[in-house]
Amino acid sequence: MHQRIPRLCLLINHCVFNLLGNLERTADDSALWLAYRNGDNEALGVLAERYYGALRRYGMKFYVDESIVEDCIQDLFLDLWQNRDRISQTPSVKFYLFKAIRHSILGHMRYQQRFTNEESLDWDTSLPENFNAESLLIERETLNSLVAQMHAHMEALPKREREALYLRYYENMSVADISGLMGVNRQSVSNFLQKGITRIRAKWFVTVVLNLFFF
Amino acid sequence: MDRPDYDLNTPEDFLQNDRFRDWVKYRLPEDRVFWEDFLNTYPEKRPVYERAVAMLLVIFGNEQASEAGEGAGRLRDMLSTIASHTEANHDEPLPLWRWLRWSAAAVLVIGLGFWWSRGGRQAGITANGVEQTDQPAQSKWIVRENQSQAVMLVNLPDGSSVLLSKGSSIRFGKEMNDAERDVFLDGEGFFEVVKNPAKPFLVHTDKLTTRVLGTSFRVKSFPGQANAEVAVKTGKVAVVADGNDAADPLMLYPNQRVSLIRKNDKFISSVTGPARNETTTPIETEFFDFEFTPVSEAFKTLETHYAVKIHFDQERMNNCTVTASLKDEPFLEKVRLICLATEASFVVNGDEVTISGAGCP
Numbered sequence: 355m356h357q358r359i360p361r362l363c364l365l366i367n368h369c370v371f372n373l374l375g376n377l378e379r380t381a382d383d384s385a386l387w388l389a390y391r392n393g394d395n396e397a398l399g400v401l402a403e404r405y406y407g408a409l410r411r412y413g414m415k416f417y418v419d420e421s422i423v424e425d426c427i428q429d430l431f432l433d434l435w436q437n438r439d440r441i442s443q444t445p446s447v448k449f450y451l452f453k454a455i456r457h458s459i460l461g462h463m464r465y466q467q468r469f470t471n472e473e474s475l476d477w478d479t480s481l482p483e484n485f486n487a488e489s490l491l492i493e494r495e496t497l498n499s500l501v502a503q504m505h506a507h508m509e510a511l512p513k514r515e516r517e518a519l520y521l522r523y524y525e526n527m528s529v530a531d532i533s534g535l536m537g538v539n540r541q542s543v544s545n546f547l548q549k550g551i552t553r554i555r556a557k558w559f560v561t562v563v564l565n566l567f568f569f
Numbered sequence: 570m571d572r573p574d575y576d577l578n579t580p581e582d583f584l585q586n587d588r589f590r591d592w593v594k595y596r597l598p599e600d601r602v603f604w605e606d607f608l609n610t611y612p613e614k615r616p617v618y619e620r621a622v623a624m625l626l627v628i629f630g631n632e633q634a635s636e637a638g639e640g641a642g643r644l645r646d647m648l649s650t651i652a653s654h655t656e657a658n659h660d661e662p663l664p665l666w667r668w669l670r671w672s673a674a675a676v677l678v679i680g681l682g683f684w685w686s687r688g689g690r691q692a693g694i695t696a697n698g699v700e701q702t703d704q705p706a707q708s709k710w711i712v713r714e715n716q717s718q719a720v721m722l723v724n725l726p727d728g729s730s731v732l733l734s735k736g737s738s739i740r741f742g743k744e745m746n747d748a749e750r751d752v753f754l755d756g757e758g759f760f761e762v763v764k765n766p767a768k769p770f771l772v773h774t775d776k777l778t779t780r781v782l783g784t785s786f787r788v789k790s791f792p793g794q795a796n797a798e799v800a801v802k803t804g805k806v807a808v809v810a811d812g813n814d815a816a817d818p819l820m821l822y823p824n825q826r827v828s829l830i831r832k833n834d835k836f837i838s839s840v841t842g843p844a845r846n847e848t849t850t851p852i853e854t855e856f857f858d859f860e861f862t863p864v865s866e867a868f869k870t871l872e873t874h875y876a877v878k879i880h881f882d883q884e885r886m887n888n889c890t891v892t893a894s895l896k897d898e899p900f901l902e903k904v905r906l907i908c909l910a911t912e913a914s915f916v917v918n919g920d921e922v923t924i925s926g927a928g929c930p
Contacts, residue, residue, distance in 0.1 A: 395648050395649055396648075396649065398648055399644075399645040399648045399649055400645075402641065402644045402645050402648060403641045403642070403644070403645050406640055406641030406644060407641065410640065411632075415630065424640050427640075427644065428644055428647070431644055431647075431648060432647075432648075435648060478630060478631065479627070479630055480630060480631045481626070481627065481630065481631060482626070482629075482630075482631050482632050483631075485626050489596050489601075490592075490593065490596065490622050491601070491604060491605060491608060492619050492622060496619060497619065497622065497623060497626075500619055500620060500622075500623035501623045501626055501627060503623070504620075504623045504624050504626075504627040505627050508627045508628070516628075519628045520628055520629070520630070523584055523590060523625060523628050523629075524590075524594070524628060524629050526587070526590070551580070551581055551584065551624075554624050554627065554628075555580055555620065555624065
């Protein structure tokens with residue numbers, strides 16, 4: 355760390371970081387991105403740590419082996435480091451990283467000839483083995499049966515709609531980011547989301563009525 | 570942006586609510602108090618709440634959270650290792666590596682990490698082969714070094730072949746009649762190994778050892794580079810790291826590769842996708858698939874990939890065609906099989922091959 359300070363101080367940004375001590379861990383994405391682009395590998399490390407889990411989770415949804423996903427992530431960050439001089443500032447680091455990892459996973463699948471177009475792209479909808487209903491203030495049997503119904507509807511959705519739903523509601527992404535990430539226009543993403551939600555709950559009333567007979 | 574809680578009427582309302590999503594995602598105790606209170610205040614909204622929870626759980630899907638933290642830490646360490654390597658220039662000789670165990674077929678090993686190579690050379694890392702070239706008198710060994718700008722074909726005593734990249738050298742036994750077929754490589758080579766399960770074929774470099782029974786693969790490990798990669802072309806491969814015996818072997822399948830990156834004094838490895846196009850050599854993507862291919866064309870393919878000159882009687886062999894898939898065969902075996910098919914014979918002299926045959930009807 356000490357060795358690095360004189361070099362980093364050539365750049366005012368780094369001096370700011372060093373003077374403020376451990377700002378890095380809490381710094382926002384764009385500040386870290388700027389620091390990284392100016393040669394601060396720790397800033398990139400913080401970003402890597404921050405997004406590793408999300409990128410891994412996202413990558414594995416495409417039914418790609420976890421070791422491959424992990425290596426795509428590793429390569430992504432190594433590439434970022436090597437090409438730091440050529441990387442520009444980005445309005446959303448998260449979007450940038452997701453877009454990059456999607457690209458590299460699709461590249462991998464194309465290489466393995468598992469990918470021909472967006473339609474051939476898979477999306478994992480398997481459920482967690484135990485989602486601990488009590489911790490969500492719901493009776494276990496109730497939640498189990500609800501999840502099973504929703505899951506059946508979800509399975510019937512086109513895969514890209516499932517991906518859009520995931521990005522919107524799990525990753526909290528904007529419609530604009532999702533459209534950029536998936537390479538479809540915003541209106542389509544809105545439609546995906548709207549249709550997806552509608553379809554997941556479509557047969558709810560029928561199910562309720564049926565349940566009245568059973569319970 | 571969030572609606573006040575009394576305005577949550579449909580599952581969509583819940584889904585749009587950041588606080589609700591965070592609750593389902595993280596289940597923090599402080600949020601629990603809030604939602605408990607909410608459900609007590611609006612008991613009529615419980616069914617909608619429950620459905621919204623179920624929808625979110627389905628959208629979120631399986632967690633797969635295991636080991637994510639470990640991977641993140643590893644990546645972070647790796648990034649700091651890279652920087653300290655580029656900055657500090659304190660390379661010490663790399664530990665020798667024995668770790669690969671192959672089950673079958675084609676494997677290639679590629680080294681990345683060009684940013685290390687300069688530092689490594691300055692630090693004076695010398696690997697086996699380089700030292701050996703200084704002692705050509707060693708009678709047991711043959712050393713071949715490629716100082717040209719193109720690839721160079723080296724035929725090994727056991728019939729296997731190596732395409733040596735520029736700036737690379739290889740050392741091997743004159744007879745290769747030991748229990749194992751050992752070759753020592755500095756740099757990069759594409760190997761096609763004669764199958765012989767009784768005699769494992771080992772490629773030693775300063776960082777890793779590649780062990781096969783008979784297949785084709787590429788090894789690239791320039792002295793001073795701190796990392797390397799192993800990629801599989803066909804078949805599957807088991808990789809075992811040295812000093813990591815307790816761990817399960819890493820299984821590599823076609824088009825996968827493993828990256829090895831030096832961290833502290835150990836290598837860390839991880840399996841990844843296809844070898845990158847810029848690091849693969851043309852021969853790795855050439856299948857040597859001939860189907861009624863004129864023999865002149867087949868020879869031309871061999872000439873291109875093995876940097877050799879093949880002499881043959883163009884006119885006489887005009888009608889000869891080859892139908893064969895010679896993906897994994899060593900160079901000499903390829904030539905032998907083509908000659909067999911065309912009833913010809915051949916003589917090898919350095920990088921020149923002379924074919925003589927009566928021709929085909």
